[in-house]
Amino acid sequence: YNMEKARLTIKYTLQFLQRPAVKKISTSIFTQSMLSVANFVVAFSVAKYSNKEEYAIFVILFSIIGIAGNYQGALVNGPLPVLAPKKEKNEKVLFLSGLGYGQWLFFVPFFILTIIFVTIYCLVNHNFLIFKYVSALFFVTLAYLLREFIRTINYSKLRIHVLMKMDVLFVLIIAVGFWIFIVSKKV
DSSP: OHHHHHHHHHHHHHHHHTSHHHHHHHHHHHHHHHHHHHHHHHHHHHHHHSOHHHHHHHHHHHHHHHHHHHHHIIIIITHHHHHGGGSOHHHHHHHHHHHHHHHHHHHHHHHHHHHHHHHHHHHHHTOOHHHHHHHHHHHHHHHHHHHHHHHHHHHHTTOHHHHHHHHHHHHHHHHHHHHHHHHHTOO
């Protein structure tokens, strides 16, 4: 009796795990976990292998990227799941492109103003090191915003397989970056 009960439990569990929704949820959890682990490894490595000044710069820049991500969440990730399901198919395309355009309409002027102020600061103080950090910050922030926008669109369309490929590529890029840092012995 117990063996039959165990066999049926295993059978129904396997059938449950084969459902498309369960597979998508499991894959979503896995990809998000993979990104979280990658972020943890980056933060841990920078904390362990850099000096105090480098770590402080990392924390500040990472926080700024987080702020940009939070604004993107308010501009895109919040409205998307609430408003998109209510739109007709042809309206959804316009809505999604409007969210993407609005996101850049918000961030591009901010980026331009920041570049102007940083350039003036560098010229006045004859210290161009901050320009290097801001340039890196802009590149990473733009890449982050683009990646998160694409992830949000794919989540809303339940294209989890695309997310998985994207996130694996992202983790591979981080791994290559770390390999370059290890080889050059620089964080």
